[in-house]
Amino acid sequence: MIKHWVWLSQIKGIGYITQRMLVKHFGDPQSVFNATRSDLSKVYGLNLRAVKRVLESRSFENTENILRKSERFKIKIIPYNHELVPKSVKEQPDLPCVLYYIGSIRKENEGIAIIGSRRCTSYGKAVTKEAAEFLAGHNIAVISGMAKGIDGYAHTACIKVGGYTLAFLGNGLDICYPEEHRSLMERIIESGAVISPYPPETKAFPGNFHIRNGLISAWAKKLLVVEAAEKSGTFITVEYAKKYKKQIFAVPNSIYCKGSIGTNQLIYEGAQIYISPNQLIDDMKESSFESQNIIQKKADKQRFKTIKTDNRFAINASLEVKILKCIEGGAEYVDMLMDSLPAGRNEIMEALCILDLEEKI
């Protein structure tokens, strides 16, 4: 059965829309395969050239090749009308008929997409980390594209706290792109799945990422855009999300920050302004108020930790307090502290070391 699905998806010159239309008309891809010329020409909207292409490509040579490779790399293949595929992906006519994946796609795989630029700032990283950990804590899938930067951080933060994450790739699943995410990819497979619309050994061509972005938008319930420059690939995903009528959140940042021109623009154009991860689950979970309480408590705890100075190494507590003050005042380097504090170098270094160990700086 899956053989016919793969065959259908591999017919040259027949797009996703036509493929889905054929399946709808004949019921399943096997019937498409067995259809005669007269059957095919009865399909509404299928032109003669397309009929010819379907008839010409009735061979499993390529398909079997793909199946063999998939087996070798432990890649599983599901059609778009499979139960594991969310409704919104099934309904969009312009998405692929067949998905390849490694890992496990769980039943409740509705999730939130976190996307952003590859070259991100530490601000973007912090926002991503917070959001991904929050979603993981609420057992909501974190969806992203495993690219460098924001995507990678979203997956990583989610995995680190034991969450469930889905990664959509624009290349065959036997290839790891970018290369440095090899270990990340393995971990995603362990605690979620990597999904691709492309058969194994497809290279990461720039054009491939279009559909991948569409899938992300369709699969996710909401879209959080963390950072995007003026002309960013992120906007492809955003365009899809608009098309699929998904809620879009954008993270605000300084208007002079080049890496955030795109997100600020999104807010201007009417995207939701993102100020807290609670927004992401407001209508998904009833208990949002409760979770807000938890977060408040956590923040209190953190503040408490910073204030307390009594510790078992506090013979030099007064110096430590002075150092903390200096750091708050903008001292960035050890030598600056030495210039502005009366204590000797050794004492400062010792105090700094202890402060460092106690995670106060």
Add this chain to the structure above:
Amino acid sequence: MAAVVKSFAITGVDGYVVEIEADTLYGQPSTSIVGLGDMAVKEASERLQAAINHEKYEFPKMKVVFNLAPGNVKKSGSHFDLGMAIGLLVQSGQLKVDQIDQFGFIGELSLNAGLRSCTGVLSMAIAARAAGIKNLIVPKGNMPEATLVKELNVLGFENLKQVTDFFNNGIYSCEINAVADTGISSNYKIDFCEVQGQASLLEYITIAAAGGHNILMLGSPGCGKSMIAKRIPTVLPPMTESEALEVTKIYSVAGLLKKRGSLILQRPFRAPHHNASTNSLVGGGNNAKPGEISLAHNGVLFLDEIAEFNKKALDALRQPMEDGKVTISRVNYTNTYPCNFMLVAALNPCPCGYYGQSKCHCTDYEVLKYRQKISGPILDRIDIQRYVQPIEFMELTKGSQKVNSDELRECVTRARKIQDRRYQGIENVNCNAQMTGALIKEYCQLENDGIGLLKMAFDRFEFSARAYHKFLKVARTFADMEESEKIRRKDIAGAIMARDLDKENKGMLVV
């Protein structure tokens, strides 16, 4: 009976005595040189004929055979020429030399019978003294170098005629140029007082120099990593005479002795470029010359942009770093060169170089991948990793106090003396960095609050067990700097602060 004349050859950095046997046999006039000489040795026959004829001696019209004994070891170099010429003249009865076994001969002949200087003379002179040879005849150009060896009568000549005159009439008229002062003193033209700011880094540089620890400097481009590295030799204690002799020997063998005739007094500083091949680093090549690590013997080997080095070449440093010597084996010979150096490495913190600053957009995965180019075993041998502060800040503190190298060197020398006393009689251990596990147990006892601090650090950063020893070694040096018997809490704190890279890697958001 064949005439026997003594000369020398080099294996590794050490010389050994070669007996040149010269014989004339009845037969077709010809010259052959046996004894596994290379082309330079074989071609000596043409030079010999020309030189001997030039001096109005007669080249025997017989079958001339030279044998370089021991005959089973490969030899190279053109310095056998003089020995062969003398041997042939003695054999053919044209020259009479009393007590020829008391003379050693070194020198390359020109066609006009002049004597050209050659490489490795210092090692050969040392070998001559060891073999009990009293007089050494060398080209005048090599004379100062050879006279570094005491208890050896070194005679310098400009051409073959002077040599034969000396043996015939006892005329020796070579003026000995006043040999440069062999006393150990070092005048560096550079000094740490030229470095702006960086006071805390300098402290760790001093620690590294005092304990013989290898150090890795992290910093953005142009923040002064290379400038600091170049000045590290200036804080190392001056070389002892035997150390200086070792270094000079290596340079003599490598043919890199610029000022012939004086010992190398400054500790060497070698900074190979990062496209260096494995062989150029550890030594090798056709005639197995010493590599950069041996040229940095008793000094500093600076690897700038260490992540850009060929991984294989870097990994080849592991064993030599451990042993303090490197053995190069080829089918026909095995050479051992000393290579006891302090490794100073510099590294950009990330691919773009500006990690931690707002202009850096490298992801954590990229940064880690970049840093992992240095293999674990090499990082393991580096005890101290510190950041070099970027330059903007240095301009702000232009007025801050500066330290000069002399002061730092005094501290270092003091700490080294303590270590010398401590490790007296222990083989292969001269400084804290070389301590073995057992020695660490013996000399690095911690007090309770020190252990507590170390435990906190381990809980926070999840250091490996191996790192524990590193902390103790560095802490030991901190204590030695202040001549403290015990390792105090602040020593431990200092050691913990010396792991910038480890700490930062721990904070990365990666799986």
